[in-house]
Amino acid sequence: MKTSVVSSTSPTLILALEEIREKLKKEPDFLILAVSDKYPEEYVIPSVERTFKTENFIAFNALDAFKDSSLVQGVTACALYFTNSGDFSLKEIRDYGDRKSLNDIILLINEKKNWIHLFIGSTNESVDSFVNHLSEGLKYRPINNVIGGLASGKKTKVFTKNGIIDRGGIFYP
Numbered sequence: 001m002k003t004s005v006v007s008s009t010s011p012t013l014i015l016a017l018e019e020i021r022e023k024l025k026k027e028p029d030f031l032i033l034a035v036s037d038k039y040p041e042e043y044v045i046p047s048v049e050r051t052f053k054t055e056n057f058i059a060f061n062a063l064d065a066f067k068d069s070s071l072v073q074g075v076t077a078c079a080l081y082f083t084n085s086g087d088f089s090l091k092e093i094r095d096y097g098d099r100k101s102l103n104d105i106i107l108l109i110n111e112k113k114n115w116i117h118l119f120i121g122s123t124n125e126s127v128d129s130f131v132n133h134l135s136e137g138l139k140y141r142p143i144n145n146v147i148g149g150l151a152s153g154k155k156t157k158v159f160t161k162n163g164i165i166d167r168g169g170i171f172y173p
Contacts (some may be wrong), residue, residue: 002081004028009074013039016075017051022091027052027078032118033059035159044159055161058090060120092160093121096130106137109146117146120158 005021008016010076013035031052035044041062047059062076091108093101109117135143158165 002132003081004081005072005075006079007072007076010012010070011171013043013047013075014051017047020075020077021051022062024077024079024108026081027054029056029059032078032080033057033075033159034062034072034077036073037061038073040162041077041157041159046162048159049161053076056163058120059159061157063125092162092165094165096121096127102130102133102137106134110137110139113140113145115145119146132134 001067004024006020008019010016010019016039031054033048044059048059049055082170091101091105093105102169
């Protein structure tokens, strides 16, 4: 896999996304976007889909996005380019209390223990229980392939092609 990280501080979301698209050398296979909360949340999904003509993305609100060692008051994008044929999946968690989602994610991680798994989640009262049950369900040691974090603040949301997630998160792949 190859990556490219670019950013924009344009004052409108659509202009920021267009600038990012122009900076990328080619269309990414998958896109991860950190989006400033200064942009209206209802425009994130349609703007990403229209600009990049893809549903292969995740985005999340970021009070401060960064690129390398610089803070960005705008949008930072990490474009992923797959170098081998392969598969990826996005597992949405609409509610941390949903045992089926939790069990699906545990099964995926246990089956794909040689993959890197990225978690981006929103903060709420049930996230601790979710993370504890997740770690208890993983059947291999050491667990060294799960990375991610929780967004802080009530304004933080996660965006996918299926809509806005404000009480859960996503696992990729």
